[in-house]
Amino acid sequence: MKKISVILIDDHAVVRAGFRMLLASENSIEIIAEADRGEAACQLFMEKQPDVVVLDLSMPGIGGLECIRRICNRDPNAKILVFSVHDESVYVSRAMEAGAKGYITKNSAPEILVDAIQKIAAGDNYIEAGLEKTFRIHQNEVDYKNLISTLTPKEFDIFCLLAKGLTTHKIADELCLGYKTVANYGTQIKNKFNASTVAELAHIATALGILKS
Known part of the structure; x- marks a missing residue:
């Protein structure tokens, strides 16, 4: 079975090392490249054409949100999973609006990360259970604002x-x-x-x- 190819974008080397260790025993996923900032992520995406991009939002340079936008502008079918410390609904909403297919926090259990990658690679969206409710509330508020107008x-x-x-x-x-x-x-x-x-x-x-x- 072909492994899910992943590029990991995070400015913390410790986080990337932990991610590699986590997936070392996961036969269905393979990290094929890493970067520590958004500009490099955009270039890597075009060179490697990974199945899934896993990235943080808080990075030096153009940052995670702009990185998502640029990648999705180049390839509307890009599959991006945000892996962030931020659990506020506004971050989830902005990431998904920028083109991300999923959002989980760095506090999530290891199996959630694996599940998210697999689901997104299969073409589904994935928002961590605890964040899904706040995201829906935020979306409702956006809809209400549109209706108010x-x-x-x-x-x-x-x-x-x-x-x-x-x-x-x-x-x-x-x-x-x-x-x-x-x-x-x-x-x-x-x-x-x-x-x-x-x-x-x-x-x-x-x-x-x-x-x-």
Whole structure:
């Protein structure tokens, strides 16, 4: 069986040595090259054409995110796994948007690293279990921001008042609108956000920082 060829990009020699030791007993994976910065990674990728690139985000030079972008610009089918100390959703989101196919942390168990490489080599995406939830939440927040931009000024005002817990009657009085008009606006807003209750609108407003938790 053909081994999965991997190039490892990390500016810490100790990390690369640990990675080699970890995969030494793994018959399905082979490290074919290493580099300590993004510029070298881009060159190695073109020369070696590996099955999977495993890289850190925090590196000198162009850094991990720009490295991902450059590699994916050269080859949209490139399979890149981020192996980072950062577990915040914004890092996961930015890496995946740049073109990475997977993201795991350096605190992950050895078998997760092997599993991630194998899954990505097979054409799947892979986000470490603990990070997947925060990534989905972040993606939802991005979707909410896009949806907020589609609200008219009047819809936005009513959205904010509904999220604060005001009743339809109180909103009608405050905005000098008819009760039915506000009720119709409320229905339109819920439909846009795919929300069925005012509590869901409040959650969205809190996630976006419009409403303080």
